[in-house]
Amino acid sequence: MLKPPPTRFTRRKSVSAERYDPEADEEEGDSQIVHPKSDEQRKRLSEAVKPIFLFRSLEPEQMHCVLDAMFEKKVCVGEHVIDQGDDGDNFYVIDSGTYDIYVDDNMVGKYDSTGSFGELALMYNMPRAATIIATSEGSLWAMDRLTFRRIVLKNAYEKRKVYESLLENVPMLKTLESYERMNIADALYSKTFEDEEIIIKQGDNADCMYFVEDGEARIAVKNMEVIPG
Known part of the structure; x- marks a missing residue:
């Protein structure tokens, strides 16, 4: 197997010595970086x-x-x-x-x-x-x-705090360790539904689990007809 060729130029070293603290970072309106694009x-x-x-x-x-x-x-x-x-x-x-x-x-x-x-x-x-x-x-x-x-990281950090609080109130997740809830929180993303919009439909294949972040949801179950054998 071929080895990678030597680097053509000198790489910059020690550019990320500091650690980023999302809680200590204050937004500055004039610090936004903009690279013009067509x-x-x-x-x-x-x-x-x-x-x-x-x-x-x-x-x-x-x-x-x-x-x-x-x-x-x-x-x-x-x-x-x-x-x-x-x-x-x-x-x-x-x-x-x-x-x-x-x-x-x-x-x-x-x-x-x-x-x-x-x-x-x-x-x-x-x-x-x-x-x-x-x-x-x-x-x-x-x-x-x-x-x-x-x-990206600050948004992920703030999202994790919100979702961790949400997950702490879910009974079936009470037994999870803190780091396990953090992993779930990192995988969550918000999805918005209109009034009366169907979130899941009885009989559909299960492809997602939902946690109510805001608003109310109504649960309806159709009676299943049992056909004698």
């Missing part, structure tokens, strides 16, 4: 971020800030986008191109025109866990470390 670029970026799980719970205004804050990065064949062991500087969303994933010089996977990477080092203040090398010319959308933390 209509065509914004359309491509909007399509690229649609599958990203991390962005699913963001409010429209927060999502607007995410799109503003991301900048385009062109890559060439053989370029190291990130190197294992380096400190994290950006979160990346793939717009186009193919990329190989290496861990300890062994190729463990690849990206082909879609996907995202780089969030773990930013979320947990850890060194990069893998090396990502471009195997074709391509384009990435990048978000710097501080903006990622202030928009």
Whole structure:
């Protein structure tokens, strides 16, 4: 198996020494980072971020800030986008191109025109866990470390606090450990329903579990006719 080629340029080190504290972060109206984009670029970026799980719970205004804050990065064949062991500087969303994933010089996977990477080092203040090398010319959308933390991590932290409180009042989850409820809270996302809209229908296959965050829901059960055998 081929080993990744040597890095073409000197990587920046020790860029994320500080830990991010969501509770200590105060919003500053004039600190919003905006990278100007053409209509065509914004359309491509909007399509690229649609599958990203991390962005699913963001409010429209927060999502607007995410799109503003991301900048385009062109890559060439053989370029190291990130190197294992380096400190994290950006979160990346793939717009186009193919990329190989290496861990300890062994190729463990690849990206082909879609996907995202780089969030773990930013979320947990850890060194990069893998090396990502471009195997074709391509384009990435990048978000710097501080903006990622202030928009994405702060939202995730605040969402977790709200949902943890909600889950603590669910009788069937009382026996769970705190970290287990945190894992469930991280997987939850809000879904809004109109008055009289059907949430689930008797007889449908079960594909989701719902917790009432706000409002009221009515439960109705149809009588099932029993046919004598």
